[in-house]
Amino acid sequence: LRIAPVLTSAAQVVERTLYVHLHPGLNLGTGGQARPVYIPPVVDLCTLISRLYSNAADICGHLDVRVLLSNIRSQPATLSGSSGPFPTPQKLSHSPEVVLTDFPIQDSGQSSLVTQCLQKYAGHCYVCNPSLSSVLLHPGLKEVEEDDDGGGRDVQLKPLETFSDVVVGGTFDRLHGAHKTLLNTSCLMANRRFVIGVCDRELLKNKVLKELIEPYDQRVEKLQDFLNDVKPSIKYEIVPLSDPFGPSISDPELQCIVVSEETRKGGEAVNRKRLENGLAELVLYEIQLLKDAHHADIEEEKISSSSLRTRLLGTLLKPPSLQPDLPLDPYVIGLTGGSGSGKSSIAHRLEGLGAVRIDCDQLGHEAYLPGTSAYHKVIQEFGSDILNEDKTINRRVLGGKVFGNQERLKALTDIVWPEIASLVKKRIKQAKEQGKHVCVVDAAVLLEAGWTYLVHEVWVATIPEEEAVKRIVQRDGVKEEDALRRLKSQWPNAKLIEHANVVLCTLWEPDVTQRQVSKAWNLLQQRIQKRQEITRSSL
Ligand SMILES: CC(=O)SCCNC(=O)CCNC(=O)[C@H](O)C(C)(C)COP(=O)(O)OP(=O)(O)OC[C@H]1O[C@@H](n2cnc3c(N)ncnc32)[C@H](O)[C@@H]1OP(=O)(O)O
Known part of the structure; x- marks a missing residue:
């Protein structure tokens, strides 16, 4: 319930990148909330992340939204915090210039305490712009009834199963919310290594508006930029895919493949191939496709790169x-x-x-009407057998001589293009x-x-x-x-x-x-x- 109003008010302040740091409330007690807090990976986080990107696509499609995961981990390095999730502040690809929160202040006197506390906290976690400011958002929330999981009671959340090595595949053209959900979820699940297969050449042949697909290197660069922000602690391997399987059917260390409803069948095919290759099957983790609220009649219902290309x-x-x-x-x-x-x-x-x-x-046809200088040159070059009975040039015959023969076509165009x-x-x-x-x-x-x-x-x-x-x-x-x-x-x-x-x-x-x-x-x-x-x- 909070996501949409928060994104709406954040979108009024932010122009380019909106980093989302998930944090369980501010502690304004003694010393303020200086220490980074870690959150264990739970299944609900995946749902939250998916909703965040889905809402972001509807509300602030112009923003590059990135959910940061450095503070999401199973075990804190130490409980003291100083060498916890952020032993040193993380350098993001764009240094934050403003820190936003929807923390509800009780009275106006509290606001400066909250902003100070936030800036200090943000500075512990990330390398921020020296002139970092803070803004308290007033997202105009309707009274949210404190229900089962919002009432501050201790709720047992289902832990998310994590794996050492996780793999995904895709085209990743014009990185959008659905890609980011897939990548963020995979990062949540991977503890050591994340392998990303990126479709190249042959695999792009049948895509809609394939010529508008970003070049491979550009897609990889964007992936790296996103992943380095989201979870720099794991190892990324980005490999070109020239067949639908790539390393997923031969890498013995892989344990899990993240798929969508659409690619589940592909995941099952990967497992069949792995068994044939004498390798253990991968755990198939399926994420929901995000719906595109703005899709036009010729576009798909889900958020998709081909729709984005169509909009270009x-x-x-x-x-x-x-x-x-x-x-x-x-x-x-x-x-x-x-x-x-x-x-x-x-x-x-x-x-x-x-x-x-x-x-x-039409002008080409006019250029060699009888009497023009091009007319004589064309006959000189191609012979009088290209003439109709009325001495005009028979274009069909001429076409037969030049189309498919680069040299002859050049001879014709050298004559007519200047005209x-x-x-x-x-x-x-x-x-x-x-x-x-x-x-x-x-x-x-x-x-x-x-x-x-x-x-x-x-x-x-x-x-x-x-x-x-x-x-x-x-x-x-x-x-x-x-x-x-x-x-x-x-x-x-x-x-x-x-x-x-x-x-x-x-x-x-x-x-x-x-x-x-x-x-x-x-x-x-x-x-x-x-x-x-x-x-x-x-x-
Ligand atoms: C820079 C330009 O684009 S100028 C316009 C193109 N014209 C030229 O290059 C002049 C040379 N071509 C010609 O004189 C004539 O096309 C001929 C004689 C070869 C054939 O004439 P016609 O049988 O009447 O065919 P027409 O001129 O309608 O061309 C048929 C198709 O070939 C294309 N075409 C024409 N010239 C060329 C060429 N030099 N190279 C490749 N394709 C060409 C036409 O654009 C047309 O395409 P469309 O299917 O999109 O309409």
Whole structure:
């Protein structure tokens, strides 16, 4: 009952990291609460931790919440306290700047005693910022009836079984509350070593929006940072997983594997393999999946990394690079994406919102109409058998010659890209004359052509390759291998996304695409406005 109101009021004070130190009440008696207090690991702590992260996701999703476990241990090192859980203050990755408590003071005279006592206590446990201050939260609790386990009576809590070596596995993309619950629970259960298998390469192949998964090294770095804060006393081993088992089926020292409802079957498979390998089975400890109160219709009900990736669509993933030679008005978006990615549908939607759409496929066709200089060059390069009876270029025949043949395609693009680029510039100029403020350059191979100098931002439409092939076959009536050949002549999604400021995906229903595009458009308007304000103020 206290978690939600405490998190709500804490979220008003904290900007980035909220460390949670579990502590059984303050002792304001003689000398104040100076000595760190240890808490034995009990089953209820796991429930408390899970609720904390679940509430944090609902209430203060912008905060990096971390439950610290250094004071949770079976046996105090000594009962005197001085060399107990914190022989020296623990260094956290972000030094606390303010210590918060919901300790209920009896009268206002008590508040300075409480804050002094808290600061002293925090300083014993953690290396804090020298200007550490304290804040008494008034979380507006409803009268909480003291019930079975809140009344200060001695309650026998069920001890949590702990193990020397514990293992878990996962992708750990964009570390969220459900990951943290899994990691915190595993840390509670591990006394000596904690092995974490992190999915890499092959195991990521079938994930939703896999190109938006953080790089392996980044995921590992975040895990290390979190684990070093949470329980620095145990040994962490983070290993890449290229199959679903990793060390879990071969490490004789492992004793327990922590799973969720979803991965329980995987845990059972691990045990079968261990038995085959002549190793003892692992204890399977199952944690509950956390529900995501904010999940949208295309997202999973549980808190999941794929939902978080879906929410990135349409947002600014990295700031645009400055283009000092490009006038700010109109603001030019370079929209690109593989064949069949739905790029053109996005361009039309942006047009509907007020942008001027510049279709480069169309300009490409115009570039070698009879009479143009490109027309003659193309015939010279590819021969007159590419001509229709009316002497226009038969694009289907030309396409057959160039798609799938990098050298021939280059010969064509060397002729037409400069022509298309000058047509694009002409259209942008026209848009400016018409008083338009945003242009969308819809270009399939914008990045391959090195056209980033023409645009302020790069937006990428992405779609899984299998889906793109299906769409091309259906739309253009070509064979599957031809569709694949066309895709292979373009950059793969992952490479496009590396260069993207904004990513969009048309995998779902049209209204989902529309919502993404509207979101991207609204955020774009804010960026444009901000840029204009900065320019005005610097004049
Ligand atoms: C920098 C740019 O993005 S400019 C726009 C792309 N145009 C070019 O690169 C010019 C060279 N290409 C061409 O002249 C023509 O595409 C031809 C002659 C090869 C084929 O013409 P058509 O049969 O009419 O096909 P069309 O032009 O509609 O292109 C078919 C698909 O191939 C893609 N494509 C076009 N050029 C290229 C290329 N150079 N490399 C890879 N894919 C390309 C198109 O974007 C289109 O993709 P979509 O499925 O997403 O719509």
